[in-house]
Amino acid sequence: MAGHAIDTFFTVTNAEGTRIGHAVQGARVARWNWTDGRMYDVDAVPLAQRWPQLPEAFRLGFDAALTTPADNPWTWVFRGSQCLRLHPVDGTIGELTTIAARFPGLPTVFTQGIDAALPGPGANEVYLFSGDQCARYDLRVPAVVEAKSIAETWSGLTAKAPEFAHGLGAATYDPESGHCYLFRGGQYARGALATATIDQAAAPVTGSAWPGLLPAFTRGHLITASDIRAAYALDLESGESAPMGNEGSPTTTPDGRYLHLLRGGAYPRWTCIDMAEGRQLWAGAGDMTGRRVTFSRDGLLAYFLPWNQHSDSYGNLTIADPLTPGTVAMIHLFDHDQTGAGSGGVIGADVPEVQPPQSQDEGPADKSGMPGSRWPVAPPVALTPAGDMAYVGFHTGQAYRMLEVDLVERRVRQTFHVPDAGAPLDILIDADARTAHVAQERGTCAIDLHTGAVVRQGVLPPCRALMFTPDRGELWCLPAADHGGVLVADPATHTVLRRIPIGGHGGLGTGVSLEFNHFGTYAYVLLDGGTELTVIDVAARRAVSVHRTGVSRPGDYRIAYTTY
Missing domain, CATH: 2.40.10.480 (Thrombin, subunit H)
Structure with missing residues (x-):
């Protein structure tokens, strides 16, 4: 319904027992992870894309949806005077009918349209909301058990969320906790489904209460920044931009919540901003002095090569907690071809730090790291989809290479030769972790990670x-x-x-x-x-x-x- 932050919110439990909420706004849907208390989907997708079998009218939006424990995951979806059965997991569409035909005996206000729905106290009972009315309905009979105002039906509503008595935008529940959540406008109220009692006062649907829920339905922001210029945030919905007051090359975590600005130059500084709450989380912390960062899929680990401004060089592969912040491990990088088998020293491990072995003609181990002047930006770090391996741009002193780093054993496993085409600028790893695509200053290639062979070169330009x-x-x-x-x-x-x-x-x-x-x-x-x-x-x-x-x-x- 117009004016509500969320039009529909229903929850199903899949075959693995995972509780998945589906929030709908207009013609788009995004999934909520009840276990982790955050969004599965950072961006909402069109209903027609999520469930291609939907009839045309239902692709434009849902008024309400209802999933009962007995029928899970089958869900009744309401739009106008019509309703249908949807299997949200596989996208199958079942019965398409009218509310009046499927729910006989409902007062006219309900047959013309339903605003929200919830399972009821009994195995076969449900709550249906329309305007300021709430009907308790027995699906087995089928018949209305009672129809009263929302305020009369839901104890505590008048005291905790008086505006909700005039009507709801959406309602859902967590099957594990038994809590239900009513939504109206930009607010929500929590209750106990078993007793139809509202026990938490209405509060705004914020980023801290529902992380990522509302942003999933916005266009978002583009952050533009550099080492020496303050960042600007461009609102993609309105086209308006505003300064942020921090400098540094920008990178966001996979869920988009945390913005990291990495500034190099004479005064290096790393700044982390919580975009959900609009505040700086930390800045310039200890070893967090890189120029480029890669995050694990869950955003809980950061991988980067620290930059030393005094020696103009990059150090070992550092693994850090980006929220604390704090170093988790450091892995020594070295040319495996030149040194033979070796393992990197790991901070915090129960073994002494091990330096990479040296060949006879190599001389003392290089303590300064890779010269920063050899990298247009910074050495790239790419992770496999499973997160068990990292591939890192490297310079031996004579040539550029790509190192394979085992993130479980925390050691360099092997060195890959790349074409003589300048510094690696970007590295991408295929979904099956078989191929690395490497963009270099003077060319682009693909490397077979099983054989080390360059399997494509010169097809794409630099x-x-x-x-x-x-x-x-x-x-x-x-x-x-x-x-x-x-x-x-x-x-x-x-x-x-x-x-x-x-x-x-x-x-x-x-x-x-x-x-x-x-x-x-x-x-x-x-x-x-x-x-x-x-x-x-x-x-x-x-x-x-x-x-x-x-x-x-x-x-x-x-x-x-x-x-x-």
């Missing part, structure tokens, strides 16, 4: 940025050459499928930084200079809008996406 679409179905490349637009390529062959113009007036344009929203609906390309950003419809493979980022002076900027 790319200043290389990314998978979130479903890993396509490779997107920003050509190093100016006026190259965006290249869309097949990961299996590197064959270019499409070149997307991103410049003004249909020109190809020059992109310098690339990001996707979390579901991959849109791609965002920062144009050369950093003052403009192009939004691309990924499915249509075309630019749909251009925004001003807010920065006033051209510079070497990067972007990061957040739903908050």
Whole structure:
């Protein structure tokens, strides 16, 4: 219903016993993880995409939905005077009928439309809400048990959430705790389903109470920043931008909640901002001095190479807790080909720190790390989907390499030779962890991680940025050459499928930084200079809008996406 933050919210339990909430707003749906108390989906997706078999009218939105323990996961979905049965797990659509036919005996106000629904106190009973009325209905008979005002039916509502007596936007419950949640406007109230009692006063649907719920239905923000220029946040809904007051190359955690700004230069500083609460979490903490960071899929670990401004070099692979913050482990990086088998020293391990062995002609172990001047930005770190291996750009002193690092045993396992095409700028690992795609300064290649062979080279041009679409179905490349637009390529062959113009007036344009929203609906390309950003419809493979980022002076900027 108009004016409510959430239109529909229903919960099912899958075959593994996982409790999954489905929040619907307009024509989009996002899933809620009851176990972790946060969103499964960072971005909402169209109803028609989640459940392609939905009839046309239901693709536009749901008024209410009802899942009972007896019928789980089958769910009754209501829209207008109609209803249907949906199997949310496999997308199957069952009976399509009218409310009046399926729920005989309901007062007219209910047959014309239902605003919210919940399981009832008995195995076959349910609560149906319409306007300021609530009907308790027995599905087995079928017949109305009683129909009264919401305030009369739900004890404590008048005292805890008086506005809710006028009507609800949505309602859901947690099958494990037995708590139910009523939503109206931008607020929610908690109750006990078994006793139909509201026990918690109405409160705003905030990021701390429902992490990621409302941001899942917004376009989000694009952060534009550099080492020497303050970050700007572009609201993708309104097109307006605002300064944030911090500098540094931007990266967000996988859920988009935490923004990390990594500043290099003479005064290095690492800043972490909680975007849900709009506050700085920490800044400039201890060993957190990198220029580039990669996060685990759950966002609980950060992987980076610390940068030493005095020696202009990068150190060992550091694993850190990005929230505390604190170092979890450090893994010595070395050329496995030159040193033979060796293991990295691990901070906090119950073994003494081990230095990599040296070959006879190697001399003393290099304590200074990889020279920073050899890297245009910073050495890339890529993780396998399982998170058990990392692949790191490395320089031996004579040539560039890619190291395979075992994150379980915390040691370098082997060295991969890359073509003589300059520093690795980006490394991507396929879903099956079989192939690494490496963008270098003067070329792009693919390496078989089982054999070490370069299996593709020179098909794609040099790319200043290389990314998978979130479903890993396509490779997107920003050509190093100016006026190259965006290249869309097949990961299996590197064959270019499409070149997307991103410049003004249909020109190809020059992109310098690339990001996707979390579901991959849109791609965002920062144009050369950093003052403009192009939004691309990924499915249509075309630019749909251009925004001003807010920065006033051209510079070497990067972007990061957040739903908050």
